[in-house]
Amino acid sequence: MKKTNLLAMLIGTFFLSVVSTAQTKPFQKEEFKQWAQTPPMGWNSWDCYGPTVEEHEVKANADYMAKELKKFGWEYVVVDIRWFVENDKAGGYNQTDPRYVIDQYGRYLPAVNRFPSAKDGQGFKPLADYIHRKGLKFGIHIMRGIPKKAVEEKMPIKGANGITADQVYSTALQCEWLRDNYTVVADKPGAQEYYNSIFELYAQWGVDFIKIDDLSRPYHEGEINLIRNAIDHCGRKIVLSTSPGETPISAAQHVTTHANMWRMVDDVWDTWPHITHLMDVAQKWYPYISPGTWPDCDMIPLGRISIRGERGNDRMTRLTKDEQYTLITFFNIFKSPLFFGGDLPSNDAFTLSLLTNKEVVKMHNESTAVKQLFQKDGKIAVTSKNAKDGSVYLALFNISDKESQKVSVNLSELGISGAAEVLNMWTGKKSKIASKEIGADLKPHSSVLYQLKSKN
Template identity: 45%
Template sequence: MVNKSLLRLACIAFFAAVIIGRTSAQQIAATPPMGWNSYNCYGSAVHEDEVKANARYLAKYLKPYGWQYVVVDFLWSYDNPPGSNIGNPFQKNLQDGSFIPWLTMDKWGRLLPQPTKFPSAFGGKGFKPLGDYVHSLGLKFGIHVMRGIPRQAVWAKSPVLGTKGITADMIADTTSKCDWMNHMYGLDMSKPGAQKYLNSILDLYASWGVDFIKVDDISRPYHTAEIEGYHKAIVHTKRPIVLSISPGETPLKDGDHVKKYANQWRMADDFWDNWKELLHMFNYARNWQGMGGPGHWPDCDMLQIGKLSKRGPVGPERYSKFTDNELLTHMTFWCIYRSPLMMGGNMPENRPYDLKLLSNNEVLAVNQTGQNPKELYHNDESMVWYSQVPGSKDIYAAVFNLKNEDSDVSLNLLALGLKGKVTVRDLWAKKNMGSYENTYQQKINKHGAALFRLSAINR
């Protein structure tokens, strides 16, 4: 006879484990992730030695400030021809129905890193050696993946690991295709084996030591079932892996869902070093204000700082086209808004000013600790955002000059709830500016910004 008390306890334990598993996936990324991503400087053509060089730079210069992720972006399974820039494998059917070019893939339909670009992956080792190297520096390792399952796996009818008799063609949704990358099909998550396939690839990534995955072609249009599938697969691994989804614009109507199942999500399409795009980003961020918090962050996209587009993907090789003032605005807004901070430039080529932007501990504290960022006001000439300093009544305030000329910009202290005398500290300069009542005013360069900590005296 079944002991009802033991059965009841077993059920409680089971559901508690499920709840804890779900919760733990959201407990990671308690603060906005900070790191480097290869896309903006190398496109699809990054090589292992370049990833390692950026990892070493991050460990030496930025790890003390909280930077930790090293992320290999897209098409790591594709063999870029020598000297090529960004690659987009055009998969077409041969006479027998097979695909060219053939991406590096195991017998279970799971893509593997191409050994000509990642020599340590030779012999089926995957990204584990590179992940181990990144971890040896005290950092965390991440990869980019495309939503779904490789078309070549569907053609080959690759078996799905962990199932009996289920093959890739039985779980693919061949009507679900990315409109700018043609080597994957979507997954029909209602089909038996679809979740098992996602579990199998996340198990593989976990065995490589992956700490962060950026899943592309999933948030615009918004693929609800597949997003839940990746989340479940991460929980299944029992490894704390950050789930980042892209590209934007993620639909606002799905805000509650994305907060539950992803750790960060793109608000806009790819962001580049253009002042008009920066102005547009303010609008996207305004729409999403109030939605960020521990474990779930609206993402302004990568930092366009330093050396960009060494091998594509957009424009010629260059240092960021942003002026120094615009770079200051760029970094200041990402910090006050609490966006994830993913450096896009090739860091070994950083200029002194680039490093200065990335290594101000007082500024980075705004990104990592500021609470409830909000816009105070905006118009065509200026903008102010603010957040709360945890454990105090102090305020972080970011002031932006949007005009095409240097201008005095005023900060209304009363509107921020600060009465009487207020101490103003300039966080970029790490300098106290004095005490003021009611209003603080400062000249700010064209397209520039300032970031302050405001402390009421005797409050």
């Protein structure tokens, strides 16, 4: 071997050693809250591709995000469920004869027939590198627990001194709707090491975001503790999203100290009852909206969805334009994380406009003191403030099914006395108001979003 090649190898080995050492430094308690000071924004493959998304589709959505959305704050590209199954299917899951891809330590690997760049044991690193080069961030979905295959084959747990997968599992509380994994018993020797091992792998891949399923209903406090510890010790800033809902309000204190975002409800699809149910459940979560820890409204089922999805056929969202405005207005004023579920390259101009309104994005990022003023008789009012420019935001909703209604708020409830300048944030129309209240006549399922600035 030439001396120059040997020197290059030695330098490379030293560099990797330095990087590895730096990446294993544990984070301080609750430092993770600094990783998502504003609600995360991105794209998730679930609504349009279910468990069948392929690498070229992920890249196409990343390309679109970099070109059209990045400048508005959208940055995460997330590969959802079962990326480790070679032969999954649309409209559900293949639980008859799934072909898992897994390494010798019981850790799932991307299926190369769907993610060709994962060949030769590279995992998701090449795909993550592609996304990072665009100035974006990369995320994945996993199920809680340890693979059944690892248990059945008694695979060793990396770093656990001879402990094998069959020594840390339980069949109790196994996920009811997807049977790939068993529960990890949190106090078993080797349990923490298993979670440490998978997050060590994800950190090596360059994962920035992880959505973990079957954690919240019922609430698996023990495994969430293991996951939080594993992330904090992997040395990489990985945003943690627990899923799905409904996360019990009794777990609010725990989840806000362990997760960056958590689901309030089960999957939100493109039907009106899903939206009204979300608004109803969200009422109890307003007090927990805080930098670094966010109640999560779920993915945004707009644009083109279910190309190979779980529910229904390939379609543009079934929600009317009024209902789409209502959904996106609520997600934004509530300061939910925003994860678009449709296929981004298929967006029409209207769908794109819902994601790129500068004033709405500013509200989503900068507003504080979010609270619901009332929800009664099909009328909802939600407000927040922007301490940077002194403005007040107000969203009014008519969620009734049959009749138009005037929805109004007294300006005193918004802390405004006297005249105010008003901006309709979706139309861009400006006006002035000198009366004691502000309101709008709203059709069923419609809404309005205002920014108010006091002239006093």
